[in-house]
Amino acid sequence: MSTEFVGLAVLMLAVTYPSRAVGLLVPGIHRLPKPALDYLQLVGPAVLSAIGAVAVLVRVPEDGPPTFGIGVDSFAVLAALLITAWRRNLLFGILVAVAIAVVARALGLG
Amino acid sequence: MTDAPTADPASAAIDAGADLRGHRRRLVLDGLGIIVTAVGFGFVYGLAAREDAGFSPVEVVAMSTLVFAGAAQFAAVGYIAAGVAWPGVVLLTALLNARHILYSASIAPWFAGRSLPLRAIAAHLLTDEAYALSMAHFRRTGRADLWGYWFAAIAVTFIPWNLATLAGVVVGGSIPEPEAFGIDVIFPGAMLGLAVGLITGRREIVAAFVGAGVGIGVGLAMGTAVGIIAGGVIGPAVGLLVPERAAHEMAPLGTTPSAERYAMPGTHLRPDRRREPDE
Numbered sequence: 001m002s003t004e005f006v007g008l009a010v011l012m013l014a015v016t017y018p019s020r021a022v023g024l025l026v027p028g029i030h031r032l033p034k035p036a037l038d039y040l041q042l043v044g045p046a047v048l049s050a051i052g053a054v055a056v057l058v059r060v061p062e063d064g065p066p067t068f069g070i071g072v073d074s075f076a077v078l079a080a081l082l083i084t085a086w087r088r089n090l091l092f093g094i095l096v097a098v099a100i101a102v103v104a105r106a107l108g109l110g
Numbered sequence: 111m112t113d114a115p116t117a118d119p120a121s122a123a124i125d126a127g128a129d130l131r132g133h134r135r136r137l138v139l140d141g142l143g144i145i146v147t148a149v150g151f152g153f154v155y156g157l158a159a160r161e162d163a164g165f166s167p168v169e170v171v172a173m174s175t176l177v178f179a180g181a182a183q184f185a186a187v188g189y190i191a192a193g194v195a196w197p198g199v200v201l202l203t204a205l206l207n208a209r210h211i212l213y214s215a216s217i218a219p220w221f222a223g224r225s226l227p228l229r230a231i232a233a234h235l236l237t238d239e240a241y242a243l244s245m246a247h248f249r250r251t252g253r254a255d256l257w258g259y260w261f262a263a264i265a266v267t268f269i270p271w272n273l274a275t276l277a278g279v280v281v282g283g284s285i286p287e288p289e290a291f292g293i294d295v296i297f298p299g300a301m302l303g304l305a306v307g308l309i310t311g312r313r314e315i316v317a318a319f320v321g322a323g324v325g326i327g328v329g330l331a332m333g334t335a336v337g338i339i340a341g342g343v344i345g346p347a348v349g350l351l352v353p354e355r356a357a358h359e360m361a362p363l364g365t366t367p368s369a370e371r372y373a374m375p376g377t378h379l380r381p382d383r384r385r386e387p388d389e
Contacts, residue, residue, distance in 0.1 A: 023213070024236075043346050044242060048302065050325030094296055
């Protein structure tokens with residue numbers, strides 16, 4: 001069984017852990033000025049939105065530059081977003097999104 | 111139990127314990143959605159790692175336990191499949207995971223006074239999902255209930271993710287078309303749903319929309335990894351442009367409105383158990 005990529009995993013850990021640890025391990029990081037703390041409170045919504053939007057609206061072909069694309073998955077995720085915002089229920093939103101994607105694809109829509 | 115202020119310390123302690131149990135129960139139920147995400151996304155990752163990059167089960171387990179960063183792991187599979195050399199993969203990983211610097215600094219105040227080994231372990235388990243769930247929990251409780259962090263990081267994310275990635279690489283080959291089962295919509299749906307859970311005012315809304323827009327725009331021009339980082343950096347900056355008096359912050363930290371804002375249906379405390387924090 002191949003173990004070649006275990007080395008790559010160690011290297012990826014080496015560049016990931018410092019990002020996760022710097023805030024938690026540097027003393028006094030929580031004594032940042034209020035604007036900095038306000039900024040950090042907004043990071044979560046911004047980053048999570050960017051990840052979700054990019055994942056569902058930016059297509060990355062094997063060869064060629066990224067392109068903008070709307071598909072069944074886009075509408076399914078939009079439904080999940082709206083349901084989660086409306087009902088405050090992430091699990092329900094995800095299940096609806098999966099159901100929409102499954103049904104739409106079964107109907108040959110995407 | 112009524113809405114009247116609690117008179118004696120013993121009753122207050124009992125009520126506080128009941129509130130904490132309620133908040134933890136809500137966290138557990140909220141975490142179910144994330145477990146679904148972790149299992150679905152992890153399974154697809156295991157499948158992709160085997161099919162696209164030729165990972166063995168040992169290599170997938172190493173990635174999921176050591177790196178423990180879904181988006182970066184997925185990206186790495188794509189780049190390995192495209193023939194990118196290891197230095198390029200490592201650079202991409204560093205770029206994509208740089209957002210954790212901001213998460214780490216954001217959550218650090220809740221870990222003030224905790225031991226160095228505890229914070230060091232907590233850092234390794236800091237993911238998008240653990241951050242969002244535990245921050246919401248801390249806001250609801252108004253204090254750092256570390257049980258909530260370990261639950262979000264380990265029970266909701268680390269264990270399901272690792273088991274699912276292993277299942278994906280071992281048995282995933284028998285599923286010919288994962289997209290037919292809608293597995294591909296789980297991850298973006300969860301990311302956006304988690305973002306919704308963190309919105310408590312107009313600043314967060316602006317930050318989220320700008321983050322998404324910048325992420326898409328920069329992602330199209332410079333690649334998705336750069337787009338995500340750009341959205342995560344620029345979105346909050348634009349959000350701060352909303353004047354404080356116009357921000358309509360509905361849920362200051364540690365208050366009942368904060369808890370209510372983050373509540374998920376079916377997990378609300380009963381009305382007769384709600385109390386204002388200063389009562």
